Structures are given as C-alpha cells and as structure tokens.
Amino acid sequence: MRYAQLYVPTRREDPADAEVVSHKLLVRGGYMRMLARGIYSFLPLGWRVLQKIERIIREEMNRAGAQEVLLPSVQPAELWEESGRWSFYGPELLRFKDRKGAAFCYGPTHEEVITDLVRGDVRSYKQLPLNLYQIQAKFRDEIRPRAGLMRGREFIMKDGYSFDVSTEAAHASYEQMRQAYCRTFDRLGLRYRAVEADTGNIGGSLSHEFQVLAHSGEDWVTSCPSCGYAANRELTEVPSSGAPVSAGAEQAASASVETPGQRTVEEVTAFLKVSAQGLVKTVIFCDEADAPFAVLVRGDHEVNEVKVKNLLGGQAVRLARDEEVERLTGAPVGFAGPVGLACPIYADQAVGSILGFVVGGNAKDVHLTGVCHGRDFAVTRWADLRQVEEGDACPRCGATLEFYRGIEVGHIFYLGTKYSKALGASFLDESGASRAMEMGCYGMGVTRIMAAAIEQNHDDDGIVWPVPIAPFEVSLLTIGKVDDALVEAGQALHDGLVERGVEVLWDDREERPAVKFKDTDLVGVPLRLTLGARGLKEGKVEAKWRWSKDVEMIDLASAPEVIAAMILKARS
RNA sequence: CGGGGCGUGGCGCAGUCUGGUAGCGCGCCGGUUUUGGGUACCGGAAGUCGGAGGUUCGAAUCCUCUCGCCCCGACCA
Numbered sequence: 001m002r003y004a005q006l007y008v009p010t011r012r013e014d015p016a017d018a019e020v021v022s023h024k025l026l027v028r029g030g031y032m033r034m035l036a037r038g039i040y041s042f043l044p045l046g047w048r049v050l051q052k053i054e055r056i057i058r059e060e061m062n063r064a065g066a067q068e069v070l071l072p073s074v075q076p077a078e079l080w081e082e083s084g085r086w087s088f089y090g091p092e093l094l095r096f097k098d099r100k101g102a103a104f105c106y107g108p109t110h111e112e113v114i115t116d117l118v119r120g121d122v123r124s125y126k127q128l129p130l131n132l133y134q135i136q137a138k139f140r141d142e143i144r145p146r147a148g149l150m151r152g153r154e155f156i157m158k159d160g161y162s163f164d165v166s167t168e169a170a171h172a173s174y175e176q177m178r179q180a181y182c183r184t185f186d187r188l189g190l191r192y193r194a195v196e197a198d199t200g201n202i203g204g205s206l207s208h209e210f211q212v213l214a215h216s217g218e219d220w221v222t223s224c225p226s227c228g229y230a231a232n233r234e235l236t237e238v239p240s241s242g243a244p245v246s247a248g249a250e251q252a253a254s255a256s257v258e259t260p261g262q263r264t265v266e267e268v269t270a271f272l273k274v275s276a277q278g279l280v281k282t283v284i285f286c287d288e289a290d291a292p293f294a295v296l297v298r299g300d301h302e303v304n305e306v307k308v309k310n311l312l313g314g315q316a317v318r319l320a321r322d323e324e325v326e327r328l329t330g331a332p333v334g335f336a337g338p339v340g341l342a343c344p345i346y347a348d349q350a351v352g353s354i355l356g357f358v359v360g361g362n363a364k365d366v367h368l369t370g371v372c373h374g375r376d377f378a379v380t381r382w383a384d385l386r387q388v389e390e391g392d393a394c395p396r397c398g399a400t401l402e403f404y405r406g407i408e409v410g411h412i413f414y415l416g417t418k419y420s421k422a423l424g425a426s427f428l429d430e431s432g433a434s435r436a437m438e439m440g441c442y443g444m445g446v447t448r449i450m451a452a453a454i455e456q457n458h459d460d461d462g463i464v465w466p467v468p469i470a471p472f473e474v475s476l477l478t479i480g481k482v483d484d485a486l487v488e489a490g491q492a493l494h495d496g497l498v499e500r501g502v503e504v505l506w507d508d509r510e511e512r513p514a515v516k517f518k519d520t521d522l523v524g525v526p527l528r529l530t531l532g533a534r535g536l537k538e539g540k541v542e543a544k545w546r547w548s549k550d551v552e553m554i555d556l557a558s559a560p561e562v563i564a565a566m567i568l569k570a571r572s
Numbered sequence: 573c574g575g576g577g578c579g580u581g582g583c584g585c586a587g588u589c590u591g592g593u594a595g596c597g598c599g600c601c602g603g604u605u606u607u608g609g610g611u612a613c614c615g616g617a618a619g620u621c622g623g624a625g626g627u628u629c630g631a632a633u634c635c636u637c638u639c640g641c642c643c644c645g646a647c648c649a
Contacts, residue, residue: 009582011582011583011584011598011599012583012584012598012599012610013583013584013598014584015583015584016578016579016583016584016585016641016642017578017641017642018642019642019643034641036640036641037640037641037642090647092647092648109649138649140647140648140649142647142648143573143646143647144643144644144645144646144647146642146643151647151648151649155649156649157649158649159649209649210649218648318646408648408649409649410649411648411649443648443649444649445648445649446649447649448648448649449649477608479607479608480607480608481607511607511610512606512607512608512609512610512611513607513608513609514607514608514609514610514611515609515610516608516609516610517608517609517610518609518610519610521609530608532607532608533607534608542608
C-alpha cells in the first residue's frame with residue numbers, strides 16, 4: 001500500500017476533547033474520528049486493526065466449536081418484556097418506535113434474541129450442545145461515555161452464547177470458552193489476567209473477567225504469584241481469621257466517652273489515642289426494601305459492597321442516606337455504633353478477633369470504649385466483608401497478593417436457566433422429560449481491545465502495536481531526493497515483501513524524512529525500513545523495530561526474504 | 573442527573589472581564605528552498621465567532637433561553 005493513496009489524516013496536536021492516551025493516539029494517528037459522544041467512525045487504519053482483532057477472535061471461537069451467526073441489532077420490545085428486562089434494563093437501553101408505533105430497541109446484548117432463535121428450532125437433547133456467537137455493533141446509552149473507545153455508546157462486541165443439557169455440560173462449555181479466551185488474548189499479544197469476577201446484572205453464578213493490565217485501567221485485580229489465583233479486587237477473598245473470640249470476666253466493662261466533633265476514624269483514633277485496629281467502623285446500608293442494616297469492619301479496613309450484596313443473596317444494596325442514618329441511630333453521621341442498634345448487624349471476620357474496641361455511641365459527640373461483641377451487642381452474621389488491601393495474603397495459598405490495574409476486555413458468565421426459563425427454551429431429554437437449557441454467555445469488547453492494546457503499548461512518540469494487530473507490519477520509508485532509482489528500489493522491495501505475504505505501507509510521499517519518521521512512529525507500525533540514497537549506493541536498507549533503538553542494515557538483494565522471515569517470527 | 577470546564581477558518585488557541593473594522597500557530601493551495609527526526613522564505617484560499625432571541629447607534633464580547641463536547645460521581649465489553 002502506498003501512503004500517498006491511503007486515507008491517514010494524522011495530526012500534530014492532541015485533540016482538545018481527549019484525555020486518555022489511546023483516545024489521543026487513535027485520533028492523532030488517523031485511526032478514528034468522533035461523530036457524537038461515545039460514537040466513532042473508523043478510518044482505514046482503525047478498521048484494519050479491528051478486522052485483525054476480529055479475525056483472531058473468529059479463529060479461536062471456531063476452533064473451540066462455536067459457530068458464527070449474525071443477529072439483528074433492532075429488536076422488538078415484546079421479547080424484552082418476556083425476559084422481564086424491558087422494564088429492568090433502564091435508560092441505558094435505546095428505545096424507539098417504528099412507523100406503526102410498535103416499540104423496539106437497539107440491542108445492547110443478545111440473550112433474548114439468541115434464546116428466541118434457539119427455542120424455535122432446538123427440541124431435542126440430540127441437538128445440544130450448541131454454541132453460537134456473533135461480532136457486531138452494540139449500543140448502550142451509557143450514563144457517561146468517556147475516554148474514547150474505553151467506554152463508548154456504540155461499540156463492536158463479540159458475544160457468544162452456549163446451550164447445554166445439564167449444569168455439568170454447561171460448565172464444560174464455560175471452561176472451553178475460558179480457554180478459548182486465553183488463547184485469543186495470548187494471540188493478540190496482550191498482557192492480561194483472567195480473574196474471578198462478580199456476575200453483576202446479567203445474573204448467574206460463575207464468571208471470569210479478562211483484564212488487560214495497564215496503569216490507566218479502571219479496575220483493580222489481584223493475582224497470586226505463587227498459585228495463580230486471580231480475582232477482581234471486589235471479589236478477592238480475605239483468608240479466614242478463625243472463630244470470633246469471646247469476652248471473659250476479666251474484660252473491663254465498656255464506657256462512654258465524649259468525642260466532640262470527632263467523626264472519622266482518623267479523628268477518633270487521634271483523639272482517643274488508640275490505633276485504627278482498636279476501632280470498629282459501623283457503616284449503615286439499606287437493602288432493596290429500604291430496610292437498614294449495619295456492617296462492621298475494623299477501623300483500618302474498608303467495607304466491600306459486593307461482598308455485602310452477595311451476603312444478602314445478591315440484592316442491590318446502597319449506603320444509607322444521612323437522614324436514614326440519623327433515624328436509625330439517633331445521632332448524626334459519624335457516631336453510629338452497634339450497641340443497642342435495632343437492625344441486623346453483619347460483622348467482618350476480622351472484628352471477631354478483637355475485644356475492648358472503640359465504636360460510635362449512637363449519640364452526638366459520644367463514642368464507647370472497651371466494647372466486646374457477644375457481650376455488648378449481638379452479631380447477626382459473621383462473614384468476609386472487607387476489601388482486600390496491599391499486603392494481604394492469597395486466600396488459597398497464603399502468599400502475598402499482587403495488585404494490578406486492569407481494563408476489562410472480556411467477561412464470561414455461566415447463566416444457568418435464567419433466560420431459558422423466562423423465554424421457554426426447553427428440550428426433551430433421553431427420558432422424554434422437558435427441561436430448560438443450561439446457558440452461558442461470553443462477551444468480548446473488540447473496539448475496547450484496540451484501545452486497551454494502545455493503553456498497554458505506547459511511548460512518547462505514539463503507538464507501539466503488537467505485531468498481530470498492527471494495521472501494517474512494515475513501513476517502508478523512501479527518503480531523500482525522489483528520483484527514478486529510489487522509486488524503483490522502493491517499488492521492488494515493496495513488491496517483494498507483498499509477494500511474501502507481508503503487509504507493507506510504503507511512504508512514497510514527497511516529504512522530508514523527519515515527517516515520515518514522525519508519522520510512522522505515531523501510527524505505530526512495528527518494523528520500519530528506511531531506504532535512502534546512501535543505503536541505495538551501498539545496496540543496503542535499514543531495519544528498526546518500533547520498540548527498539550537498534551538498527552540493522554540488510555542487503556537489498558536478500559531483503560524481501562530476510563524481512564519476511566523477521567515478520568513471520570514476530571507474528572506469534 | 574448533580575458538580576466543574578469549554579464551544580472563535582480543517583486542527584490547537586488568543587481576543588470576552590472593560591462592546592467599536594476577527595487575530596496567532598499548525599495544516600491546506602501556488603512558488604522558491606531543504607532532504608536522516610515535523611526545514612526556511614514569499615504569495616494565497618478559508619471563519620453567519622455552536623444556535624435562537626434580547627439590550628445597544630454598534631455584540632465574539634452584555635442579558636435570557638437552547639444545543640453540543642470534555643472532566644469528576646452512580647454503569648460495564
């Protein structure tokens with residue numbers, strides 16, 4: 001491909017509306033342009049990268065036994081009413097009406113459509129298992145799209161769904177997909193972790209996220225260097241600290257102390273001259289029915305809301321509002337405590353191993369010291385409810401966990417029969433009994449992968465693409481005075497590489513060398529070939545990898561073979 | 573939706589407080605020059621100052637309304 005013929009409008013300056021590096025570089029490098037917030041056009045370079053990502057995904061999905069389909073983006077409301085999600089999904093679902101006034105939505109995900117498809121044609125256990133996927137633009141009217149492709153409203157996603165006869169078979173399908181995902185991200189050339197994850201809104205009970213490691217990631221993941229345990233931070237278990245100790249007769253009775261204006265853990269511990277480990281935080285939440293309850297964690301720990309939610313059977317929980325706290329405790333926020341509190345009290349296990357601690361007094365400017373659980377108040381349930389912290393041990397093997405920032409590029413779920421039951425997707429088993437299909441669903445964000453790859457692979461000069469997803473593998477710069485000899489040599493090298501299946505972008509423009517160097521660095525092509533008058537005289541072409549400082553001089557005569565071999569090696 | 577910021581040639585910005593003939597850099601077009609890290613010079617094209625309404629002799633600038641974009645919080649591939 002000749003650069004002069006390619007539509008690559010690069011820019012010198014960062015776009016004013018971009019904050020994150022992938023957004024800036026995708027715009028500057030001529031990969032994409034914004035049409036509306038969270039909605040982007042992909043230019044030739046961007047589309048090439050996306051197609052490369054898609055090809056790898058397709059190959060791995062097909063290899064794992066999944067079959068590609070294409071489902072409609074526009075979906076009738078009735079189907080969503082059947083699953084119960086028409087009212088549940090909220091304003092994120094883009095809804096509209098056709099000319100007859102019938103309600104439709106633009107698909108944010110396709111559980112309904114795929115289940116509807118399968119229920120119509122699959123009747124027998126002999127037709128299962130079935131694993132179908134598609135790659136397509138989704139639309140989610142996000143509250144706050146941001147960071148370019150990292151959270152767009154329209155985005156390209158690979159979504160897949162499996163249908164099985166039993167839980168065991170569904171788990172096998174799930175495992176197959178988990179492995180296919182690992183192979184996919186390996187091939188994409190990304191550093192990532194597959195981590196245990198919360199199942200969120202989609203439901204189900206088994207789930208992994210695939211997190212590309214990058215400093216700019218929004219998620220925290222933990223990973224054990226010793227046994228391989230890895231989880232989203234919000235799901236990372238804290239090792240059990242044993243049964244709660246109980247207060248003996250020697251324990252001094254609790255006492256009330258004046259703590260005027262001291263609300264936070266820092267203020268109270270400093271005021272009373274106790275350590276944060278000697279204080280217990282009482283955090284008031286409300287459940288789905290707006291009924292309040294208290295969560296107790298040690299002063300130096302943080303409550304993990306996901307763990308609290310899961311303790312209550314997965315129902316939505318929220319922090320109580322100030323007036324709700326005041327109504328329950330009879331005191332302003334900052335003085336809540338478990339003693340005499342008329343609501344369920346859930347305590348983190350770490351609270352069980354301390355006695356004689358400080359808590360709020362449920363009265364303005366009052367705290368209690370020397371408080372003991374069991375004696376001074378009853379704990380409704382003990383559980384692991386706190387957030388893991390750096391330095392915490394692996395829940396499986398006890399080694400110290402590592403913490404990383406991650407970008408979620410894939411998420412797989414075991415769904416069970418949630419959708420098959422709601423939509424009546426059933427089959428007849430060997431005994432002739434009708435049973436609901438066991439489902440799994442598997443998402444992968446194609447456009448987000450492109451952004452995440454850049455977040456992970458860039459420098460001050462631009463993008464540094466992993467070879468498997470680079471828009472071109474080689475950029476050939478012919479520099480110096482444009483004359484017949486140079487053009488001829490450039491053409492020969494270009495053609496020789498193309499014949500050998502190498503993707504070459506030949507910068508044949510009449511530009512100064514510096515301009516070409518800047519552009520190829522910005523665009524991020526992995527291997528740069530520089531052919532100038534000097535080299536031409538000596539019969540050499542210079543080769544340099546984008547991520548390296550070293551240059552190599554290659555004989556022009558053998559250059560096509562040598563360079564094709566270099567690229568072949570770099571592809572895997 | 574709440575809080576903060578911003579809309580001025582294609583891009584990045586100044587001008588707005590204190591109303592008075594629309595400016596700079598980059599890019600673009602023509603020419604000369606230069607040719608290993610965005611070269612230099614000359615000449616040129618290009619803007620209803622986001623939109624609507626108002627105040628005024630006069631509005632990019634003041635007032636009202638409105639649309640769009642970015643950042644911070646509740647979401648997720």
